[in-house]
Amino acid sequence: MNAIIRNGRVIDPANRRDDVADVYIADGKIVASKSEIRSPESETEEIDAENLIVAPGLIDLHVHLREPGFGHKETIESGARAAAAGGFTTIVCMPNTAPVPDNPGTIAWIKDRASNVSRVNVLPTGAISKNLGGEELAPIGSLAQAGVVAITDDGHCIQNHELMRRAVEYARMVGVPVLDHCQDYNLVGNGVVHEGYWSTLLGLPGWPAAGEEAIVMRNILLAELCDHHIHCQHISTAGSVRLLREARARGVKISGEVCPHHIALTDDAIQTFDTNYKMNPPLRSQNHVDAVLEGIRDGTLSILCSDHAPHANFEKEVEFDAAPFGIIGLETELGLFLDLLVHKHRTIDIPRLIQMYTVEPSRLLKIDAGTLSVGVRADVTLIDPDLEWTVKADQFHSASRNSPFDGWKLKGRAVRTIVGGNTVWKL
Numbered sequence: 001m002n003a004i005i006r007n008g009r010v011i012d013p014a015n016r017r018d019d020v021a022d023v024y025i026a027d028g029k030i031v032a033s034k035s036e037i038r039s040p041e042s043e044t045e046e047i048d049a050e051n052l053i054v055a056p057g058l059i060d061l062h063v064h065l066r067e068p069g070f071g072h073k074e075t076i077e078s079g080a081r082a083a084a085a086g087g088f089t090t091i092v093c094m095p096n097t098a099p100v101p102d103n104p105g106t107i108a109w110i111k112d113r114a115s116n117v118s119r120v121n122v123l124p125t126g127a128i129s130k131n132l133g134g135e136e137l138a139p140i141g142s143l144a145q146a147g148v149v150a151i152t153d154d155g156h157c158i159q160n161h162e163l164m165r166r167a168v169e170y171a172r173m174v175g176v177p178v179l180d181h182c183q184d185y186n187l188v189g190n191g192v193v194h195e196g197y198w199s200t201l202l203g204l205p206g207w208p209a210a211g212e213e214a215i216v217m218r219n220i221l222l223a224e225l226c227d228h229h230i231h232c233q234h235i236s237t238a239g240s241v242r243l244l245r246e247a248r249a250r251g252v253k254i255s256g257e258v259c260p261h262h263i264a265l266t267d268d269a270i271q272t273f274d275t276n277y278k279m280n281p282p283l284r285s286q287n288h289v290d291a292v293l294e295g296i297r298d299g300t301l302s303i304l305c306s307d308h309a310p311h312a313n314f315e316k317e318v319e320f321d322a323a324p325f326g327i328i329g330l331e332t333e334l335g336l337f338l339d340l341l342v343h344k345h346r347t348i349d350i351p352r353l354i355q356m357y358t359v360e361p362s363r364l365l366k367i368d369a370g371t372l373s374v375g376v377r378a379d380v381t382l383i384d385p386d387l388e389w390t391v392k393a394d395q396f397h398s399a400s401r402n403s404p405f406d407g408w409k410l411k412g413r414a415v416r417t418i419v420g421g422n423t424v425w426k427l
């Protein structure tokens with residue numbers, strides 16, 4: 001619980017800090033100086049961070065932990081271990097489990113389970129609608145009281161705009177943000193890949209960009225109407241970026257997040273029919289990838305996350321149409337974003353990348369995390385931005401292996417993850 005992290009480059013965007021210094025941890029909290037560490041020197045952990053970045057513990061606000069109900073894909077325990085190995089100290093889990101957390105009892109179960117088996121902070125979301133059915137609202141006030149950090153129907157999308165309006169109004173009353181998986185069911189139909197050249201050539205049902213953009217537009221209108229924050233999950237299209245940019249410039253309470261696969265890959269990957277390239281929303285064409293990168297560069301897209309979506313091999317190893325959507329991402333996302341956004345495309349610098357993983361999600365969710373301020377819980381991620389490594393899916397801590405990035409050579413990764421002053425993972 002007591003430690004000194006020496007000589008690292010301390011990047012703490014919440015405090016506009018970027019300098020080489022020591023960081024002190026006493027009783028699991030960040031303290032200002034060595035003199036506040038009471039334990040004898042022999043019992044104080046010394047961590048050498050020379051040439052490393054010392055960042056506030058990273059937050060991933062879009063993770064599927066699959067429990068309760070789908071422990072063969074992932075458990076809270078295995079997902080939390082994957083998070084720690086990816087450099088994450090706080091993860092936010094999505095509600096498409098069985099039972100669905102559309103009631104305080106299931107939220108209590110998740111929190112209890114996490115406190116017993118997880119070494120990282122697990123923050124639950126509650127469902128917007130009962131059983132994610134999109135027909136009837138969940139008891140949003142009770143969910144907020146039970147401690148959800150947001151409401152979302154992720155994996156599903158409420159089609160009835162009036163119902164969504166009432167959800168946003170309730171969320172505003174109880175002070176939780178609304179996260180939304182943007183998918184117009186009528187436009188998307190049974191689409192499984194981006195509607196364009198490859199869907200036509202391969203004869204796979206297309207998922208048009210407009211299917212996302214129609215709901216992003218709906219959310220902008222409702223955020224404005226209700227004067228409350230709606231956060232659009234896993235943004236993948238040029239039109240969504242354009243809509244968000246214009247709305248944010250007008251001061252609408254709207255934001256968007258990016259997953260690594262939507263910038264690392266395009267839909268030409270689906271030629272192989274490998275179902276590890278099947279996700280929702282789908283991989284897009286290069287013009288959409290370029291627009292998403294531009295949205296990251298100019299701040300329109302403000303949060304990075306994984307959409308970590310574990311599936312067992314037997315579920316993914318079926319024909320493309322029948323396979324479930326989604327890939328795992330906790331153990332590759334930081335490496336991919338450092339490699340692509342910082343080193344390869346020079347879209348953003350490292351302090352901005354850390355900001356998008358710390359201050360931005362903590363501000364959206366109004367949680368006590370994402371900074372190295374004196375007095376806060378000592379959640380810290382040590383990052384080697386220049387470490388070259390190869391992704392090895394067979395070594396993942398996740399219970400699933402559905403990653404398209406196996407064998408990729410990346411530059412940059414977390415090397416140690418500290419939660420409440422305790423090292424929970426190190427390379």
Ligand SMILES: [Zn+2]
Nearest residue numbers: 154155181233
């Ligand atoms: Zn989703």
